[in-house]
Amino acid sequence: MIPEHTDIPYKISSEGSILAESYKPRQSRCSFSVCLKVGALILIAGIVLSLAFLPSLLSRMVTPARGKRPTAHPGNLPANHTTTVGLGPLDPRLVRSFWGVDYTPHGTQLQFGCGVTQEEVIQDLRLLYQITPRIRLYGMDCNQADYVLNGMRILNINMGVILTIWVDSNQTTYQRQYDTFWRVLETYGGDNIIGVSIGNEALFRKEVSVSTLVASIRDVKKKMIAMGYPKIPVYTSDIRELPKLMPEQDAVLDNVHPFFAGTLPQDAANWTWHYFYGVDQYPTIKLAEKLNQTQTKPAMISEIGWPTFPEDGSIQAAIPSVENQKILLDTFICQANRRGVPYFWFEFKDEPWKQDMFNETRESFWGIFDKDNNLKVSSLPNCTLPVWKKGDLFIPQPKPLDS
Numbered sequence: 001m002i003p004e005h006t007d008i009p010y011k012i013s014s015e016g017s018i019l020a021e022s023y024k025p026r027q028s029r030c031s032f033s034v035c036l037k038v039g040a041l042i043l044i045a046g047i048v049l050s051l052a053f054l055p056s057l058l059s060r061m062v063t064p065a066r067g068k069r070p071t072a073h074p075g076n077l078p079a080n081h082t083t084t085v086g087l088g089p090l091d092p093r094l095v096r097s098f099w100g101v102d103y104t105p106h107g108t109q110l111q112f113g114c115g116v117t118q119e120e121v122i123q124d125l126r127l128l129y130q131i132t133p134r135i136r137l138y139g140m141d142c143n144q145a146d147y148v149l150n151g152m153r154i155l156n157i158n159m160g161v162i163l164t165i166w167v168d169s170n171q172t173t174y175q176r177q178y179d180t181f182w183r184v185l186e187t188y189g190g191d192n193i194i195g196v197s198i199g200n201e202a203l204f205r206k207e208v209s210v211s212t213l214v215a216s217i218r219d220v221k222k223k224m225i226a227m228g229y230p231k232i233p234v235y236t237s238d239i240r241e242l243p244k245l246m247p248e249q250d251a252v253l254d255n256v257h258p259f260f261a262g263t264l265p266q267d268a269a270n271w272t273w274h275y276f277y278g279v280d281q282y283p284t285i286k287l288a289e290k291l292n293q294t295q296t297k298p299a300m301i302s303e304i305g306w307p308t309f310p311e312d313g314s315i316q317a318a319i320p321s322v323e324n325q326k327i328l329l330d331t332f333i334c335q336a337n338r339r340g341v342p343y344f345w346f347e348f349k350d351e352p353w354k355q356d357m358f359n360e361t362r363e364s365f366w367g368i369f370d371k372d373n374n375l376k377v378s379s380l381p382n383c384t385l386p387v388w389k390k391g392d393l394f395i396p397q398p399k400p401l402d403s
């Protein structure tokens with residue numbers, strides 16, 4: 001799974017129809033998404049062939065807070081909040097420096113049973129609120145969006161949230177998450193929703209055709225407009241098939257991982273500026289010109305991060321470690337804010353379930369916090385961003401690199 005190195009980090013075609021497939025490290029990396037794909041296969045095989053082991057796996061991996069047993073059903077809804085509690089004491093080490101942060105609450109993998117609790121999500125939100133105005137969720141299962149939006153009401157805070165209707169090759173998965181999405185929108189309204197992502201790298205995993213994905217994006221957008229939310233952007237997180245997807249999306253999202261390109265941590269931020277411009281922003285601009293669109297759609301980094309463990313899980317010069325994660329944090333976060341690069345840091349906290357599910361230790365250790373919400377790095381970047389305000393759907397764009 002070690003990707004081949006290539007000296008050409010990206011290729012810009014004059015058509016602006018650059019294909020990330022031509023970019024070898026991304027193609028051959030064992031990325032989060034590749035691991036997801038491999039992991040999904042392992043999981044399916046594992047579940048089908050060895051159901052017998054599942055109970056012990058479950059009790060080991062999903063230990064929900066407050067002694068509740070994991071449930072096999074789609075999960076309870078959180079109790080409606082009746083009282084509002086304050087944010088509590090602020091952590092002096094934390095600064096709201098991250099433009100956005102990717103977040104998966106524990107206990108939201110339906111196949112393991114839904115162990116998510118409002119209490120744990122509230123503890124997460126207390127930290128998240130202090131480091132970022134925006135979060136991005138990966139799915140609707142186990143009513144995770146309810147816990148997050150209800151949790152914000154309980155804390156009396158506002159953050160912008162990207163909701164994802166997860167897409168895989170199983171139509172049942174999509175329908176389930178789709179139904180939940182509309183229920184959530186009816187329950188909580190659109191006030192805190194800054195985007196709706198139809199899947200994450202589903203094309204990359206080859207779990208959906210571009211025509212199906214386009215149909216889903218159109219369908220959700222149409223319904224959002226009908227329900228009175230025409231301004232909330234709808235998109236997917238995938239750079240493949242840009243010429244077909246861009247006209248249908250309100251923004252172009254890409255998971256950008258210098259780690260999987262095998263860069264030194266010291267080179268990772270610079271690599272990312274060039275990758276984002278060359279693979280995401282510039283092709284989007286050129287395509288808009290070609291299609292005579294009067295306005296170019298914004299491009300956005302939906303994931304950037306660095307794993308902290310294990311050290312032998314390196315890819316060329318990219319070695320997982322807390323020190324290296326800190327180097328990327330220190331060279332990327334405030335610089336990206338200054339440049340106007342919109343990004344979501346991957347990710348808030350470690351996700352222990354991935355280790356077993358994907359037979360890959362590294363996948364579990366991308367958090368800036370560990371699984372118990374301890375900050376891993378000695379300090380975080382310090383460049384305070386304002387608290388998110390309702391209605392702020394703005395996605396900044398950096399100036400072209402060479403200007």
Ligand SMILES: *[C@@H]1O[C@H](CO)[C@@H](O)[C@H](O)[C@H]1NC(C)=O
Binds near residue numbers: 078
């Ligand atoms: C929350 O309140 C709404 C009405 O405001 C009600 O329809 C819903 O059933 C309640 N949910 C729970 C879990 O109590």
Ligand SMILES: *[C@@H]1O[C@H](CO)[C@@H](O)[C@H](O)[C@H]1NC(C)=O
Binds near residue numbers: 092093383
């Ligand atoms: C961040 O910088 C501000 C302004 O310089 C300073 O007051 C604050 O103490 C710093 N916070 C941290 C956690 O370093």
Ligand SMILES: *[C@@H]1O[C@H](CO)[C@@H](O)[C@H](O)[C@H]1NC(C)=O
Binds near residue numbers: 172
């Ligand atoms: C799709 O998912 C549903 C519910 O999780 C499951 O019952 C069904 O067997 C799956 N179908 C396929 C083809 O995997």
Ligand SMILES: *[C@@H]1O[C@H](CO)[C@@H](O)[C@H](O)[C@H]1NC(C)=O
Binds near residue numbers: 009267270271274
């Ligand atoms: C930044 O990255 C680009 C493209 O990968 C490379 O050409 C350039 O030399 C790098 N600059 C520095 C200072 O490393």
Ligand SMILES: *[C@@H]1O[C@H](CO)[C@@H](O)[C@H](O)[C@H]1NC(C)=O
Binds near residue numbers: 290291292
């Ligand atoms: C864009 O405009 C040019 C010049 O007006 C025209 O030749 C071309 O067909 C247009 N392209 C599209 C996709 O509408």
Ligand SMILES: *[C@@H]1O[C@H](CO)[C@@H](O)[C@H](O)[C@H]1NC(C)=O
Binds near residue numbers: 359
């Ligand atoms: C898990 O990964 C290890 C090391 O890569 C490999 O030897 C082992 O066969 C894998 N196990 C499964 C169940 O795929």
